[in-house]
Amino acid sequence: MTVTRGVPGELVRVPVAPAGDRPYEVLVGDGLVGRLAATVAGRTRAAVIHPAALATAAAAVAADLRAAGIETHPIQVPDGEAAKELAVAGRCWDELGRLGFTRDDVVIGFGGGTVTDLAGFVAACWLRGVDVVQVPTTVLAMVDAAVGGKTGIDTAAGKNLVGAFHQPLTVLCDTALLATLPPVEVQAGLAEVVKAGFIADPVILDLLDADPTGATDLPELIERAIRVKAEVVSGDPREAGRREILNYGHTLGHAIEKVEHYRWRHGAAISVGMVYAAELSRLAAGLDADVAARHRELLVRVGLPVGYPAQAWPELLAAMRVDKKSRGRMLRFVVLDALAAPRLLADPDPALVRAAFDAVATASQTGTTT
């Protein structure tokens, strides 16, 4: 998808000021990857962690950095969730060791959210923390994954169960890089944009009502969602409280990803998860029925799934119990009291937790990926 900003050459700067940590900026604009060399000027070495799909683009980035005198090493990792495995992180650390990576060298995460999660985690652990610059290349990574310093990998028990908070030095969102992104990946990214709309910025929902594919409004949608994330993360960088609202739709969504062995896109899974969370909000927190219904209507118009096979419930419930928001045997969910009024709901009535699933349960035997 080609994204043209309203004003050609316009550069958007969104500040992130994580309490107790170094402030940084998320830059959004067309052709921004050209600024990478200046961003990491003075470093001796850079490792560009990238997915197979972006090998050519990563080679071009590496050539730019080398031309600026930085010894640069691309590290290719698998496409998709397969990048977020311990063995892949281990291979990256082996490579950094082979290169003699020191504390003032820099890791660059160049890819979608799977790669920025992995690269951030690799950087967080190497020598107990080296700088990472995130260059997200999907809508999802621009609006969410690359911003805020949540890094991590998956384990057999579930999504993102091993990780670290490690804020990036800067985030460069070059919208020109979205030109090669398949439409289905744009839709997946819009799921997190919808999330930002329901938890904090309803203007996003109005924009998407009028333009559900983001054909004309994608730049504004990206910027608005980044602003929501930046504001939340700045106030609570380590998820001591309010940051949990960014997990809206993720309790069931992560469970679906696990049960599907990560064949579903993250955005598709949290789309179903948001319809579920909206229904739980209606049943347990008194959310207006129209606001709950708006979730399904909008997500369908965006082209995202809103259903999951009914028979999977026991497996999904078991997976939800290892969600990071759980405490002991207590399930905790992000719910909405009203539009843009999210809160934590602890230990809801198990009958309501099950009843809310009726809103997404389908008779089909298998989930449909999008």
Ligand SMILES: NC(=O)c1ccc[n+]([C@@H]2O[C@H](COP(=O)([O-])OP(=O)(O)OC[C@H]3O[C@@H](n4cnc5c(N)ncnc54)[C@H](O)[C@@H]3O)[C@@H](O)[C@H]2O)c1
């Ligand atoms: N850390 C966080 O705060 C956070 C937030 C949201 C999501 N996430 C994580 O992000 C991940 C999902 O990220 P995603 O949706 O970006 O998926 P992804 O990283 O798997 O990218 C999707 C696919 O598009 C390819 N791709 C990436 N950029 C491309 C481009 N410009 N052109 C063509 N192909 C391209 C990738 O190789 C991959 O095959 C999940 O693991 C999720 O848990 C993390």
Ligand SMILES: O=C(O)C(=O)C[C@@H](O)[C@H](O)[C@H](O)COP(=O)(O)O
């Ligand atoms: O940044 C956050 O905080 C989020 O929860 C954003 C989510 O969109 C993202 O998927 C995140 O990786 C989920 O985190 P987890 O702690 O539930 O693994």
Ligand SMILES: [Zn+2]
């Ligand atoms: Zn997410």
